[in-house]
Amino acid sequence: MTGSEAPPSFRLAYVPGVTPGKWVRIWQDRLPDVPLDLIAVPAAEAPGLLRDGGADAGVVRLPVDRAVFSAIPLYTETTVVVVPKDHAISAVDEVSLEDLADDVVFHPLDDTLEWRDLPGRPAIERPATTADAIELVAAGVGVLVVPQSLARLHHRRDLTYRPVTDAPQSGVALSWPEDRTTDLVDDFIGVVRGRTVNSTRGRRTSPAEQPKDKARRSGRPAREAAGGKTASGGRRGAATGRGGASAGRRGARPGKPRRRS
Incomplete structure (x- = not known):
């Protein structure tokens, strides 16, 4: 990224009555280098804003046009x-x-x-x-x-x-254009669904982090995964050159200790 390029950001639209503060705080803790921009929008205008690319995703009121938008229901209001x-x-x-x-x-x-x-x-x-x-x-x-x-x-x-016990209810959902499911959208899905930062479906790890994470999940120290020791705990060299030298000395009888004058 050159000095003239702006850092990536995630634009979240939300309709009146929705309070996205909890999700924003989790996002800021988990992805501090990716700004989250909130866009307040009337409920009737939210689909058009998302369709025209004015926001990456939105916390909106159901129903939405499922031929255009993906939606994850979040809760139903009284x-x-x-x-x-x-x-x-x-x-x-x-x-x-x-x-x-x-x-x-x-x-x-x-x-x-x-x-x-x-x-x-x-x-x-x-x-x-x-x-x-x-x-x-x-x-x-x-x-x-x-x-x-x-x-x-x-x-x-x-x-x-x-x-009102028998009135219609309003459902709230996270929604975004189905053909624009970006990595950042997937990250926010993880936030609203409560995935942990170490979830395999949460924030993607960089290639440099993957071997270390794989070794941690397998229960072995990172240096073992890198080739420091075998699974049995011995040095890998014992199975190669030094192992052969040890085998060669195995048949020799130990000499008598030399008497000190």
């Missing part, structure tokens, strides 16, 4: 309803969609849940974003059903949320 603190729902531990029948339930344009039938009463118009819908909930106009991470992201002191 779905909650966000309500004002003085709402009747705040007095219970959880609710069902039927409990929302009399409420105006907002369905923002950036909704990440896949609804078969929308719950509650429809709003006059759909808010443009989840943040806009939160403002309307705070004004007492209606309620909002979202993944729990988004309720936390838009937390306000005058709002609270409760789990």
Whole structure:
């Protein structure tokens, strides 16, 4: 690499509600020479960003187009309803969609849940974003059903949320273009899957490290693997020239010790 070339980096996109900090810290410990650049992106725009090469991989919301992207599901979120603190729902531990029948339930344009039938009463118009819908909930106009991470992201002191037992759930996955599975993508897969640094499917070792690692896995010291000793513990030379010389002396009778004058 010449002085004018930039070092390799890994670009990770992530959607609202996702907190990649743990994986970033592991990456920095494991690959300190490879910068990890975080790119915040709206959930609806994440596929286009990955497809156009704006990021190497992304922590996104499912579903994704499996004809274009590979995806490793990471977790599924609890779905909650966000309500004002003085709402009747705040007095219970959880609710069902039927409990929302009399409420105006907002369905923002950036909704990440896949609804078969929308719950509650429809709003006059759909808010443009989840943040806009939160403002309307705070004004007492209606309620909002979202993944729990988004309720936390838009937390306000005058709002609270409760789990909705029968609502659709949002899955989160690591995704990347299937035709661009690079070494760095594979390294990040190892990070999110919890592979150790010594895993055979983790970070690749350099050719100079491989013999030493192989010797360590076999339980022998590195110098033995390099030819210092045989498996039985003897010097390799004993089987060649010096071994022959020893055999030649084996038949001679030891002489008497010389008397000191």
